[in-house]
Amino acid sequence: MKLLDSMSALRVFFLIFSALGGPTVVSGVLSGPTNVHFTSYNMNLVLKWSPPDGAPKDLVYTVQYKPVITDDYREGCVNISISECDLTNLSDILFEYGVYIGKVRAQLGSETSPWVESSNITMDKDTIIGPPSVSLLSSWTTIEVMFEDPVLEYSTLRQAYTDITYNITYWKDGQREKAKKKSNIQQNRIVLSDLDPLTKYCFQVHINKMWKPAEPSATVCESTGSEEQQIPWVAAAVTFVVIAIVAALVAVTVVYRRSIYHFLCPNDALPEHFKEYLLEPPNSTIYKAMQNPQPTEIIADVIVVEGGPLEATASTCSKQPDVIVEQR
Ligand SMILES: *[C@@H]1O[C@H](CO)[C@@H](O)[C@H](O)[C@H]1NC(C)=O
Ligand SMILES: *[C@@H]1O[C@H](CO)[C@@H](O)[C@H](O)[C@H]1NC(C)=O
Numbered sequence: 001m002k003l004l005d006s007m008s009a010l011r012v013f014f015l016i017f018s019a020l021g022g023p024t025v026v027s028g029v030l031s032g033p034t035n036v037h038f039t040s041y042n043m044n045l046v047l048k049w050s051p052p053d054g055a056p057k058d059l060v061y062t063v064q065y066k067p068v069i070t071d072d073y074r075e076g077c078v079n080i081s082i083s084e085c086d087l088t089n090l091s092d093i094l095f096e097y098g099v100y101i102g103k104v105r106a107q108l109g110s111e112t113s114p115w116v117e118s119s120n121i122t123m124d125k126d127t128i129i130g131p132p133s134v135s136l137l138s139s140w141t142t143i144e145v146m147f148e149d150p151v152l153e154y155s156t157l158r159q160a161y162t163d164i165t166y167n168i169t170y171w172k173d174g175q176r177e178k179a180k181k182k183s184n185i186q187q188n189r190i191v192l193s194d195l196d197p198l199t200k201y202c203f204q205v206h207i208n209k210m211w212k213p214a215e216p217s218a219t220v221c222e223s224t225g226s227e228e229q230q231i232p233w234v235a236a237a238v239t240f241v242v243i244a245i246v247a248a249l250v251a252v253t254v255v256y257r258r259s260i261y262h263f264l265c266p267n268d269a270l271p272e273h274f275k276e277y278l279l280e281p282p283n284s285t286i287y288k289a290m291q292n293p294q295p296t297e298i299i300a301d302v303i304v305v306e307g308g309p310l311e312a313t314a315s316t317c318s319k320q321p322d323v324i325v326e327q328r
């Protein structure tokens with residue numbers, strides 16, 4: 001590496017020497033940065049380089065870049081002291097299928113090094129796609145795995161890469177060698193059923209795309225039928241029992257309403273106005289009920305089903321039956 005650097009420095013020396021045709025500039029030659037290259041993660045664009053050998057501390061750099069198909073370089077970072085330049089936000093020419101080239105030179109006071117060019121970068125092909133984020137939702141023997149596309153600086157994952165699919169690998173905790181796989185999932189979720197209850201499963205999700213493989217997600221684990229999942233079931237069961245008891249009480253009240261009624265108003269027969277009401281519509285179910293051998297039982301039911309008669313019976317005990325008859 002060192003040898004190479006001094007050789008290129010030497011080459012630069014001779015180039016400038018012959019260009020200017022005199023020995024006077026020799027002492028002023030500043031060698032350029034080395035290892036100039038682009039990196040790209042989730043479609044950002046960063047030019048990086050190594051400082052020239054024995055670079056003084058106050059060395060600064062200037063970066064230019066362009067799409068390879070154009071002639072003119074654009075200004076990137078100017079007089080920066082770190083050895084990388086993030087071009088993502090500086091450019092309105094970036095796009096997901098663009099091909100770019102950059103160059104950098106070092107500067108020390110009035111001395112400048114020659115420009116050193118990077119190699120080309122092709123965004124969709126060369127960018128490293130980060131991992132998807134994965135979330136899990138488990139129940140008794142089912143785990144739903146949901147994954148979110150990584151967010152790109154430019155474009156979206158599905159716009160940049162038209163047939164993105166996901167692969168998911170899953171295994172019982174501690175048994176990775178027996179991992180199972182589901183491939184080419186097109187949606188951003190999958191429901192795995194038929195899992196063993198009360199078992200911890202681990203998952204890793206991979207994005208399937210052309211060019212470079214994307215980074216796999218972190219491994220995430222979740223248990224089926226964990227205790228937290230049981231709590232809603234317990235609550236549901238308790239609620240069901242309470243509702244059943246209340247319903248039973250209501251039913252008992254309805255069936256024995258007449259007995260209750262007689263218990264509360266022991267000396268009252270069925271009030272006159274009430275009988276009139278029941279006889280009034282001859283074709284009603286109430287009328288038919290009256291033909292029944294045990295009419296009073298059914299009347300008890302009807303009282304509850306229809307609002308009006310219930311009101312009437314309720315007020316019977318309050319000794320104001322005539323008022324109600326007049327209202328009808
Ligand atoms: C960068 O540094 C050079 C030399 O020190 C100076 O001439 C130039 O004005 C600086 N440019 C900016 C944008 O600071
Ligand atoms: C680019 O801009 C976005 C939003 O404007 C910001 O969140 C991000 O930090 C910027 N990146 C850099 C490297 O400046």
Ligand SMILES: *[C@@H]1O[C@H](CO)[C@@H](O)[C@H](O)[C@H]1NC(C)=O
Pocket residue numbers: 068069099101118119120
């Ligand atoms: C970059 O791409 C251009 C145009 O496709 C090509 O002419 C040039 O040789 C490439 N340069 C490098 C360093 O790969």
Ligand SMILES: *[C@@H]1O[C@H](CO)[C@@H](O)[C@H](O)[C@H]1NC(C)=O
Pocket residue numbers: 167183184206207208209213
């Ligand atoms: C996804 O699964 C398919 C089929 O098993 C396989 O060919 C492909 O290489 C897998 N991709 C990744 C990123 O694991």
